[in-house]
Amino acid sequence: MSYKQAIVARTDIGMGEGKLAAQVAHAALSAYEDADDRTRKAWKGGGQKKIVLQASGEQELFRLADVAEREGLPNAIVRDAGHTQLDPGTVTCLAVGPGPEELVDEVTGDLSLY
Template identity: 40%
Template sequence: MLDPQMSSSPLNLAVLFSLSALSLTTGYYLGQITPSRKDEIQELLKQAKTKAEREKEAYASEHETDGDEESGEEDDEDDDEDEIEIDSICLNDIPGEVRMALVIRQDLGMTKGKIAAQCCHAALACFRLIGTDPSRASYNQEMTHRWLARGQAKITLKCPDKETMDELFAKAIALGVNSYVVHDAGRTQIAAGSATVLGLGPAPKAVLDQITGDLKLY
């Protein structure tokens, strides 16, 4: 009868060999960062900083306005950043999968890249509302934990127009679902202030289905 330790030794040797090879490879590449290479990296970082500062100055110069116009622009930005803090604690007793739904307007003609960026805005905003600040009325640690622990499930759905999105938003508020509507800054493709994506959740799938059950997958 074979000794269990002997039968597992080839596997142990393979693991040790792999770790040794990885250590040697890492050490090799780290050794390539010579003083001259470090200087080169520092120079590249310096160039990147200079370029960023120039672009910032150019953008500021391009968007210079007088006092009245600037005041109006600030008001617009405030409108875009309005957040409704929805208390979703009542949903914690509902079992099952917790997910986030991202509802995308189809009548704006956004490109896929634009849509991806807007969905990112919606997802981050929803997470910020529900999971980062205990002083917010929308803070729900239990729901956030359920969502994070199961892979942060998300689903993207199609919405035909703003009227439909407004109805979905109102229904979500009524059901106590954490929600956020992204309003575009208007720098590319679409008009400033356009509602682009509605973020819903994290919330139990059973509840989200009551809101978005009739929508098609994006």
């Protein structure tokens, strides 16, 4: 079985490239920590496959997080600390997985690549 992680980042808040990279990293690590040992090992052993996708706004991230939760997938919403470009507490991205690739795609498969 192939494992994957998808990080969904907002396109409506004007994050710079460095800010986007940092937020994606926060999301990836947080969701990884939410996974069970078996899933973490399988994902790491398979090369830590991940993709970054686009979301139109905060509501879309919360909707996707709800779907991921119902599917039993590790997930994490990231809120910015507000030290640089964004206001404190701004929701920036969501990580879905790591988990079985087919299941992650059921949640995020309709989204465009970032």
